[in-house]
Every structure is written in structure tokens, then in C-alpha cells.
Amino acid sequence: MKDQLFAYVLRLADDAAILGQRLGEWCGHAPTLEEDIGLANIGLDYIGQARALYTYAGEIEGKGRDEDQLCFLRHEREFSNCLLVEQPNGDFAETIAREFFFAAFMLPFWTRLKASRDETLAAIAAKAEKEAAYHLRHSAEWVIRLGDGTGESHERMQDAVEALWIYTGELFEVDDTLATLIADGIAVDPEPIRTEWRETVARVLSEATLAIPEEGYAQTGGRSGIHTEHFGHLLSEMQYMQRAYPGLKW
Amino acid sequence: MKDQLFAYVLRLADDAAILGQRLGEWCGHAPTLEEDIGLANIGLDYIGQARALYTYAGEIEGKGRDEDQLCFLRHEREFSNCLLVEQPNGDFAETIAREFFFAAFMLPFWTRLKASRDETLAAIAAKAEKEAAYHLRHSAEWVIRLGDGTGESHERMQDAVEALWIYTGELFEVDDTLATLIADGIAVDPEPIRTEWRETVARVLSEATLAIPEEGYAQTGGRSGIHTEHFGHLLSEMQYMQRAYPGLKW
Amino acid sequence: AEREAAFQGRIDAEEKIEPNDWMPEAYRKTLVRQISQHAHSEIVGMLPEGNWITRAPTLKRKAALLAKVQDEGGHGLYLYSAAETLGVSREELTEQLLSGKAKYSSIFNYPTLTWADIGAIGWLVDGAAIMNQIPLCRCSFGPYSRAMIRICKEESFHQRQGYELLLTMCRSSEEQKAMVQDALNRWWWPSLMMFGPSDKDSLHSAQSMAWKIKRFTNDELRQKFVDATVPQAHFLGLTIPDEDLKLNEETGHWEYGEIDWSEFARVLKGDGPCNRQRMKARRKAHAEGGWVREAALAYAEKRAARRAAKSAAA
């Protein structure tokens, strides 16, 4: 149980840390000043979530690892974030599509996790739920604006939706670790979220005049540390300081 | 003297290692298959030079550091390559301009270094001279082809020449370290190379129908470890494995 | 001339000038130039620090840095808004920045090479900015003065945060302390240059003083900064990279060596270590974001048209 809980909290932490890292890459380079601020804001939410979750994971593990050791001193194959969050920022449409697909899942996810038997997770969820509501609103508005904007923005937004679609199925994956914790009332069963997620996606894409991709193969692997080739490069940058100067206080 | 020689060999090694690293980034992404092979070839020459030079630097230092410790375990401020070689690949024109400016200096440089009182350096120079002759021919041909190709290629090549011009002056910089070694007949005095370099550049740019930039401010700092902001990112990628897995054999 | 006198009278009485009030054209121009330059500095200033967001050594520092850079974006927004009350649009101002017509603070043309630079920027650059900005909280132009009050509060938080970062490093290891010293060596003189040319060479100053846009001379502010900063450096155990620096026991001021004004002029002219990269980054962001801004505009127009059609039908 402890092992599963540790793995579960780590997944959530990795999701948040990696997406926060990606959003941090935008800083100073966004299409408008408002979005520079907006994307940084969302990035900050994720980093905050990552900190709380890593800290809790470290407590569960009980080996004295803190948030930074878990974030900066694990190897690629030990990271268990989903593949969606590690995808490169691409153009603004891709960043928005990634955010939208993820937030459309995370909002109902956190809402349900508030009822977890694990009180720490429930408390983290209560805070994260509010943040996810904003992330979903922000990204959905942009999906609509870009989808129903100009010819070029429509095409880019459609391309982005299609490029990332293959990574959305992993959000609903249930493996043994998760099944055990669901049975125990600790983790959220993602299956019932599927309908809600599909409805959100359908509603927003349709308002955006975008075609909804067909159900297809769901690329997975992230939860067991099999990432896309982008991930190693992200890690080499993110972890560089802790790797180059081990064991120091910053 | 030993300190100066160590610093000098390290500069040459860093130049080669960093330019080799940059050229390696192209692999699989060049504009033609022939250039994929050609740029890799040149990259290999630089990595070979870096290996010989780092190994020799380690011997001079006498602290048991080998080529890999010198390349992968020094910090940004300790790297003494010139700023030119660390500039990003940019488009193909920028890569070619960087190569051309550098090779137009290095060919006469190695020719002169063959006469160094330091036999190891002289031996390295003899081999590197042949390589530099090819690098110069390859890049000069492309400068001409792109400069005198289409309107777009002309403009890109001109932009590249202008963007990198500010980093060419550093090649001729003489500081105390260098002055001592020049006086001793070990290092090459870059000053006399200036005329030859200018002639090469003028001849090739003019055949390429490109304008020669005016003499302007020469950005320096690389030799004392003050790099451009691109450099830290290059390093975090290049050194990641040795940083993340210290002290292992590969 | 009568209006001018009345205007000056209001200034002398420390009244705030508001956007709809009459003002001399030169006053408006001076303010537009200064406020927009300040706004541009905030925007360009996001880049050197932004360079380290992806490499911050801890999550806490990453969050603090991201928040700080975000604050700078926010300052840019307030300031562009303040400038807009004077009748210039953000688009115009952005165009001036990207074309190279408008200036921004030269300090942002220096590179961030190590993590200690992030602390040094907070401590020295924000520290110098605050010295410049505190008197601006009492600036005669209302919107600017109010923007500055808000900005100063945040900047002073950033400055303390930067100093604390360096303190942590200096106390953690000799290696890190050396990094901090190196950062101080590189940022000290450029920070002093942030106050602008020496009084004897400074343009615009007298008129700006009369208009209460400026309340202290460049050299006065620079001295304040040096006096405040030297003891802080000593507390960190660092050496200021100035052999001529010494405390004048009589005046109580720290006297500093000659500033290299040729470097100042060169960087201002465009040949600093990062001028090209900064402009390239801003232009790239602007160019690559073009389709997004167009789409947002197109969508807003479509929506407005739909609403109009609806209400016409109703």
C-alpha cells in the first residue's frame, strides 16, 4: 500500500512538475504580454502543486527525500508523468491544446480526489481544483478563439488537437497500482471521468468549429517511465544545477 | 609557463569540442543527405582535435584529468572557447558562416602552429591543418553557392555574415597568457593572420556577391569564461550524462 | 504662457497632473519617453532572468523566479497603460521598441551566466531600480506616480529575495560564494551605470527636476545606491570590484572609482554583449505571435458582429 501510494503521488507530482517546466519555457516569449503573464501564472500553479505532492511523496517514502531530491535527482526511467505533459510547447496552439486536454481531465479529477480517504491528498485536491478550473477556462477560451479566429489559426489549432490526441488516452489508464488505490478509496477512478472529459472536449471543439479526432490508439508508457524522446532533453536542462553541484543549498 | 600552456591548449580544445558539439546537433536534420554526411564529417574532425588537445592539456596540468574530465566536468565559467563557436546553428547559412569565419582563421593558424617549439602542438597542428583546409573549402563553396544562389539564399547568407561578424574579432585577441607563449615561440601570434583572414573573407564574400560588413566592435570574453547565454544550455545537454552518473566508465 | 505658468504652479504646489489636464507638449513627450522606456525595460528585463527559469536549482527558487519575471511583465502592463493615458498606444510603443527606436535599460544587455546572477540582478539591478523609482512615486504625473507606488513595493520584495538568495549561497559553500563574488564582479559596474551619465553630462535633467518628474540627480541617486549596497556586500563577505572604493569618514559616503563611460556608451549604442540577442528574442516572440493576435482580433470581431446581429434581430 505504501509503495502504491508513493507511486501514485509521484505520478501526480511529476505531471505537475513537468508541465510547469514546459510552461516556464514560454516566459518572455509568448504572443502577447497578457499571455506571458497568464502562462507564467499557470506554470506557477503547477510548480506549487508539484512541491506539495513531492513533499508528501517524500514523507510517504520515509527515506528523507525532499521535493528537490525527488524532482532533480531521479533518472528519466523513474519519472512517471504522463506523456501529454512532456510534449514540447510547439506553437501557441499546441501549448493550448496540451493545457486544454490536461485541464479538462484534471478539473473533474481533483473534484473527485477531494473525497479521497487520504486527507493530505484531499487537501491538495481542494486547492488544485480551483486552479484547474482556471486552467480549463483559460485554455478553452483560447481553443475557441483560435479555432474560430482566422484560417491560419483554425488550421494550427486543428493540427495541434490532432497531434496531441494520441496522448490523451493515457489519462484514463488504470494499472495495478492505481486499481489497488481506487479499491481502497484513496485514488480516483479515471473511468467515470471519461464521459465528462469527452463532453467538455466535444463542446469546446465544436464551439471552436474544430473537428473532433476519431478515437484511435492511445499511446502510453509514461506511468512506467517509458517517455518520448523529448523528455531526456527536458530533464538535462531541468536537473542540470543539482547534477553539476550536488548536495548544496540554494 | 605551465599554467599558460595549459590555458592555451585548453582554449584550442574548447573551441574544437564546442564546435563539434554544435555540428553534432545537425545530424539527421541537414538540408541534404550529402550535407548530413558532410557536417558530421567536419564535426568528427573537431571532436578528434578536442580529444588530442584535452589529453595533452591534462598531461600538462599533471593532475590526472583526462579528456572527458576536462570536457564534461568543468563549469561554464571555466570554459575558454571563443564566442563564435558556441553560437547556435541557426539556419544552414548561419552554420556555414560560423564555419567559414572560423576555418578561414584556423587554416593559417595551424600552418603556423606546425612551427611551434612545442612538439605535441606541432604534431596536432600538422593533422589539423589538412582538416581545416577541407573545412574552409567546404564552407567557402557554400558561402558562394548561397550568396550567389537565389534571392532568399542571398539574403539569409548576408544576414548570417552580419550576425556573426561581431564574434570574429575575438579570434585575433592577444591577452597576457597568449603574449607570453608567443614570445616563447610556442603559441601563434594571431596578428599577422589578420591580413590573410581578411583577404580570404573578402575574396569569398565578393565572389558570393555579398557585402563585407564594416569593421566594428569585437565582442570578446570567451577566453576568460564570459560566454553568451546560449552556452549554458549547450553545456547542460553536453555534460548531462557525466553529471548525472558521476565516476562511471562508459 | 499663462497656461504654462498655471501648470508650473500646480506642480510647485505638489498637485498631481492627470491625463485630461492640460500639459505642455514637452512635458507629455518627456513622460511618454520615460514611461515607455521604463515599460520596455521591464519587458526586455524578463529575458536575462527568464534564461534561468528552466534551470533553477530548486522548485522553491524556480517558483520565486517565475513569479518575479511574471511581476515584471505586470509592471510592463501598468506602465504601458500609464503611457496610454498620454495618448500613445501599446502597439506604437512596441513598434518603437522592436524597430530599435526606443531604448530600454542597458543593464539588460548583460548575460546571466550562472545562478548567482539571478540573485545579483535582484539585489543590484532591482536595488538600483528602486533608488531611481522611489522618488518617482511622488512624480507630478498621477498615473505614473500611482504605477510606481505599486511597482516599488514589488521591486523591494524582489530585491530582498535576491539578497537572500545570495546569502544562502554564500553560507552554503565556498564554491557558491565564489560564484556570488563573480556575479558581483560582473554586475557591479553596469549597476552603477543604471543611474545614467554623470550630472555634468546629463541631458534633460534640469527641466525634469522643475517638472518634478525627477527629484534627484543621477549622481545623487548613484551615491545613495553605493552607500546602501557596500555594507550589504560586506555582510555577505564579498569584495566590491573597485580598488578606489573607500569610506569618506567626514561625509559618511562611500567614494567610488571612475565609471567606464565608454562601455556605457558602447552598450547604449548597441554593442553590448546581448543587445542583438535581446532584440532578436523580442522580435521573434512578436513575429511568431502575430497569428495569435490576429486570431484573437478576428474572433472578437466575429463575436461582436454576432451579438450585434442578435440584438438587431431581437
Add this chain to the structure above:
Amino acid sequence: AEREAAFQGRIDAEEKIEPNDWMPEAYRKTLVRQISQHAHSEIVGMLPEGNWITRAPTLKRKAALLAKVQDEGGHGLYLYSAAETLGVSREELTEQLLSGKAKYSSIFNYPTLTWADIGAIGWLVDGAAIMNQIPLCRCSFGPYSRAMIRICKEESFHQRQGYELLLTMCRSSEEQKAMVQDALNRWWWPSLMMFGPSDKDSLHSAQSMAWKIKRFTNDELRQKFVDATVPQAHFLGLTIPDEDLKLNEETGHWEYGEIDWSEFARVLKGDGPCNRQRMKARRKAHAEGGWVREAALAYAEKRAARRAAKSAAA
């Protein structure tokens, strides 16, 4: 029909068919498909390994990897040339690759996640390729056969190099040995799939055998590979990720478990872990290189025109 019989007679006599010789259209088509697929595989195959050039752990390994990937580019060149002797241009073939019409080896749709993957590709992927290619050195079509002789020599060097890399890691530390085991776990089954569908499901095979384009069946080659590789894995101290693997003492062959052909079909269809990224990378390189290729062409034409003008004037 008479020509066909004469052609088959030459083949049966182990004569080489050369580009200018008559050949059945189906023979030509089969060869173009096979050679171009092979060429495309070399080109796409540069990407997974290229992913580690900038991160190789030592300079020696960096040079070896770069040289290896360069060799693959070279193989691509020979093979495109061999295909060109059959009347299809490199541009056409590239177009087929980029449009998704032509296939390449599915193995390159798997990601390289750790440095051990670089060794595993050399050992397993090049090892499997050699098994496929050695018989092709005796292929009935001359240019292909000669290209394969050269390629096989280099591939076998790469294979030894890959194995040596893994050996070094396995002997250096337990941590690295675990990385190697992990790489084997991920690359083993895809490597077995490189030999193509099981004989009972394999198209084209009988005719290719008759034409001596192919000399062994997929399953025969796969078995050779398994027999050669299993002892090598054991020498490294690794476990093959196949619970059903066992040595049949009578036949001397290693019997292996059921291959997941649904995975094979899926990756072939386009839903492998990296199909999209590989095509995107190739398309991007091609698109971004467009202006360079145009310029080279324009320049060559200008120069030719100048020369013609000169010789006309002379």
C-alpha cells in the same frame, strides 16, 4: 515469355543482373520497393541514434556514434544510387517517404531513452540487419549486391561496437548493467519483428526467393539471429525478456515465445511510439532545407550558363 525464361536462367546460373539488362517489370518493382525501403530505413534510422549525439557520455563514444550515424547516411546514399539505376530518382523516393507512401523499418519508431539504447541498437538492430543483409550480398541484382557488401562490412563493425559499449557498461557498475538490461527488455521483441511476418503470413516471399533477391525465409533469419544473440546476452549477464525461451538440445536452436504481431501491425500502421515524430523530423528537415537545395541548383545553373557564355565567346 522467352525473355523471362532466359532471365530466370541467368538468375539460376547465379549471374548478376545489371541495370541495362532486360528484366521483368515485377522484378524491377520488387527491387525498387526493397532497396528504397532499405534506404529510407537508413535515413530514418539516423534519428533515434542522432538523439544521443549531443549527450554521449565521453568524447570517444561521441565520435563513434557520430561516425556511425554518418555511415548510415552513407548507406542511404549508396542505396538511393542503386535504386536510381532502376530508373527512380532520389527526389521521387524522398517524396514517397515524406508522403508516408513508402515504408521504412518499424524498429526506428521506438525511442532511445537511455545511453544503453545506443549500445542495444548497435548490438540488436544492426545485428538483425546484418542477418537480413548478408544473404543480400549475393542478391541477383548487381548494384544492390555490391552496395550490400560494403554496407555489411560497416554494419558488422557497428554491431561489435554496440556490443562492446554494453560490455563496458555491464562491467562498470550494477546501475549501468541495469540500464543495459532495461534496454534489452525494450529492444528485444522489436528486433525479432525486424525480420518481418512469420513465413506463413509473409507476402512476396516465394517470388523473391526464385529471383534470388531473398535467399532465406523470415523465420529462418529470425532463428539465426536468436541463436547468435542469446549466448551474447548471457555473456553480458543479461536475461532475455522471454519466459518461453529455451534451448532445444536436439536441434541446437533457441526456441522463443510468441511474438506480439498486433504490436507489429500497429507500429507498421503508424501508431508506434515515434512514427509521428520521425516523419515530422524528416519533413521538417526537408522543408527547412528547401531554400538551400534551391540555391544550390540556381547557383549550378548560373555557373553552367556563365561557362557556356564563356566558351561561346572563345
